[in-house]
Amino acid sequence: xxxxxxxxxxxxxxxxxxxxxxxxxxxxxxxxxxxxxxxxxxxxxxxxxxxxxxxxxxxxxxxxxxxxxxxxxxxxxxxxxxxxxxxxxxxxxxxxxxxxxxxxxxxxxxxxxxxxxxxxxxxxxxxxxxxxxxxxxxxxxxxxxxxxxxxxxxxxxxxxxxxxxxxxxxxxxxxxxxxxxxxxxxxxxxxxxxxxxxxxxxxxxxxxxxxxxxxxxxxxxxxxxxxxxxxxxxxxxxxxxxxxxxxxxxxxxxxxxxxxxxxxxxxxxxxxxxxxxx
Amino acid sequence: xxxxxxxxxxxxxxxxxxxxxxxxxxxxxxxxxxxxxxxxxxxxxxxxxxxxxxxxxxxxxxxxxxxxxxxxxxxxxxxxxxxxxxxxxxxxxxxxxxxxxxxxxxxxxxxxxxxxxxxxxxxxxxxxxxxxxxxxxxxxxxxxxxxxxxxxxxxxxxxxxxxxxxxxxxxxxxxxxxxxxxxxxxxxxxxxxxxxxxxxxxxxxxxxxxxxxxxxxxxxxxxxxxxxxxxxxxxxxxxxxxxxxxxxxxxxxxxxxxxxxxxxxxxxxxxxxxxxxxxxxxxxxxxxxxxxxxxxxxxxxxxxxxxxxxxxxxxxxxxxxxxxxxxxxxxxxxxxxxxxxxxxxxxxxxxxxxxxxxx
Numbered sequence: 001x002x003x004x005x006x007x008x009x010x011x012x013x014x015x016x017x018x019x020x021x022x023x024x025x026x027x028x029x030x031x032x033x034x035x036x037x038x039x040x041x042x043x044x045x046x047x048x049x050x051x052x053x054x055x056x057x058x059x060x061x062x063x064x065x066x067x068x069x070x071x072x073x074x075x076x077x078x079x080x081x082x083x084x085x086x087x088x089x090x091x092x093x094x095x096x097x098x099x100x101x102x103x104x105x106x107x108x109x110x111x112x113x114x115x116x117x118x119x120x121x122x123x124x125x126x127x128x129x130x131x132x133x134x135x136x137x138x139x140x141x142x143x144x145x146x147x148x149x150x151x152x153x154x155x156x157x158x159x160x161x162x163x164x165x166x167x168x169x170x171x172x173x174x175x176x177x178x179x180x181x182x183x184x185x186x187x188x189x190x191x192x193x194x195x196x197x198x199x200x201x202x203x204x205x206x207x208x209x210x211x212x213x214x215x216x217x218x219x220x221x222x223x224x225x226x227x228x229x230x231x232x233x234x235x236x237x238x239x240x241x242x243x244x245x246x247x248x249x250x251x252x253x254x255x256x257x258x259x260x261x262x263x264x265x266x267x268x269x270x271x272x273x274x275x276x277x278x
Numbered sequence: 279x280x281x282x283x284x285x286x287x288x289x290x291x292x293x294x295x296x297x298x299x300x301x302x303x304x305x306x307x308x309x310x311x312x313x314x315x316x317x318x319x320x321x322x323x324x325x326x327x328x329x330x331x332x333x334x335x336x337x338x339x340x341x342x343x344x345x346x347x348x349x350x351x352x353x354x355x356x357x358x359x360x361x362x363x364x365x366x367x368x369x370x371x372x373x374x375x376x377x378x379x380x381x382x383x384x385x386x387x388x389x390x391x392x393x394x395x396x397x398x399x400x401x402x403x404x405x406x407x408x409x410x411x412x413x414x415x416x417x418x419x420x421x422x423x424x425x426x427x428x429x430x431x432x433x434x435x436x437x438x439x440x441x442x443x444x445x446x447x448x449x450x451x452x453x454x455x456x457x458x459x460x461x462x463x464x465x466x467x468x469x470x471x472x473x474x475x476x477x478x479x480x481x482x483x484x485x486x487x488x489x490x491x492x493x494x495x496x497x498x499x500x501x502x503x504x505x506x507x508x509x510x511x512x513x514x515x516x517x518x519x520x521x522x523x524x525x526x527x528x529x530x531x532x533x534x535x536x537x538x539x540x541x542x543x544x545x546x547x548x549x550x551x552x553x554x555x556x557x558x559x560x561x562x563x564x565x566x567x568x569x570x571x572x573x574x575x576x577x578x579x580x581x582x583x584x585x586x587x588x589x590x591x592x593x594x595x596x597x598x599x600x601x602x603x604x605x606x607x608x609x610x611x612x613x614x615x616x617x618x619x620x621x622x623x624x625x626x627x628x629x630x631x632x633x634x635x636x637x
Contacts, residue, residue: 086577
């Protein structure tokens with residue numbers, strides 16, 4: 001029995017050795033990818049051959065788009081308590097906020113106007129109506145003073161997102177979501193560039209596990225008709241052709257976002273107010 | 279030579295063998311696993327499990343200074359490494375000094391479970407940071423990578439409790455009292471019920487720990503969202519908590535009434551009852567700071583409450599494993615008059631007051 005037990009232990013140790021060795025070799029490959037400062041790693045290049053899920057009829061008629069829909073997103077109901085960002089455990093981060101931790105990005109609501117920041121406002125069904133080309137310009141998601149900047153952004157499938165860090169300390173960039181990017185979790189050093197191209201529309205998230213309060217919301221769509229609200233809850237959608245549109249608001253924390261139907265004529269500007277609540 | 283040595287040990291053992299380092303190492307492993315569970319709970323609570331994306335066989339690289347959430351994650355891995363070595367030492371000691379075959383086997387099982395636990399932890403990290411492992415596991419389980427991450431984290435969490443339970447049992451059976459010929463102190467017709475109650479308590483607590491792991495990981499791993507059937511599992515967890523505490527009360531009242539002279543049995547039940555009540559309070563606190571979303575408490579207080587909830591749950595589990603093991607050692611089945619051993623039975627006021635006045 002003793003001999004048999006030792007054999008069993010030896011087999012398991014060998015198996016575990018094989019596993020950890022494979023893990024080690026995986027790490028090496030990953031490190032070599034992430035050290036690519038230009039960000040044009042092989043993994044990213046693999047993703048570039050996708051063109052997104054744009055479907056629908058003709059190409060979006062940018063020339064005929066003269067109507068403007070803008071407005072505000074306001075919190076509906078009693079304002080929630082403004083929870084602070086729980087910054088602790090990292091000397092550099094604590095030094096960045098000598099006057100105390102800022103309000104958590106998820107709770108940034110203008111107390112006077114009830115305008116909600118970091119809401120994503122979009123034209124529903126735009127991708128079934130028209131086809132869109134992914135914009136050539138790259139979007140940047142930076143990490144500044146131990147927070148993501150910006151906290152929320154919209155991006156089109158096929159468009160490139162560049163993730164970087166301006167902080168002198170390490171952050172890890174951990175992806176949560178439905179897409180399957182070439183990498184899901186990496187350490188990013190100051191100035192390092194990591195590129196991501198999303199394949200499918202979804203509401204995705206990034207998080208730093210070293211500094212648990214750091215998170216960012218990335219709204220991936222297969223069109224470009226969206227906007228993110230500012231500190232007053234204001235937004236301006238890209239110009240649209242005349243017609244009737246369903247405008248929807250989304251927020252990572254407050255789930256009940258209003259959908260409003262807006263009819264607009266050529267050259268017209270409409271100001272709307274969208275409500276959102278818990 | 280080894281056989282001769284074993285024979286010598288057996289001859290010399292009787293009831294007074296030393297057992298070498300087996301007991302200190304088993305006890306140390308169990309203690310370290312408990313610390314590990316608390317460290318793991320801290321890592322989960324602050325969501326730092328992926329703060330170091332690399333996980334390789336170069337475990338010595340984990341012994342470095344870190345800050346933020348990475349500090350807790352590396353501490354978790356460091357303790358895990360130490361546990362691995364201590365468990366190996368324990369098994370070596372068991373094979374050198376222990377004559378009971380089943381104890382040696384239990385030691386091997388504990389070591390294997392410890393290794394599996396380490397590998398699960400590594401796999402849990404790789405499921406996120408390694409695209410190859412992520413895609414392999416997604417295809418294998420047929421779920422998205424968030425589901426894979428959650429599943430592995432849950433299995434990692436409740437396997438930790440199983441490892442803990444096994445090591446606690448080893449620590450009990452290698453203890454001096456057990457090895458040193460501790461004889462059944464009482465023959466009682468209530469013994470069967472006591473053992474059954476203790477084993478039921480272990481089973482119920484384990485199920486409760488699994489539900490708790492789902493509640494914890496189902497929330498933490500999906501920022502802003504929850505895992506499927508989350509609210510149902512949460513409700514089950516709450517209902518079962520009341521059931522488990524009720525069962526603990528039952529065990530306590532039964533052992534006090536049936537085995538008033540067997541202090542190691544009923545005092546453990548009493549301790550479990552106290553911790554069970556504390557656990558209910560901690561559970562309510564954890565719910566208040568995470569689920570209700572209305573309780574404005576500092577972040578570190580919220581973390582402490584949730585970590586204590588996990589640690590206390592593990593402690594109650596360990597108590598019932600110990601109680602179950604000791605009920606098999608100290609209590610004998612049968613009618614009291616047949617064995618000539620001290621008679622168990624319903625506790626009288628005299629006996630109760632005697633125990634209360636015990637110096």
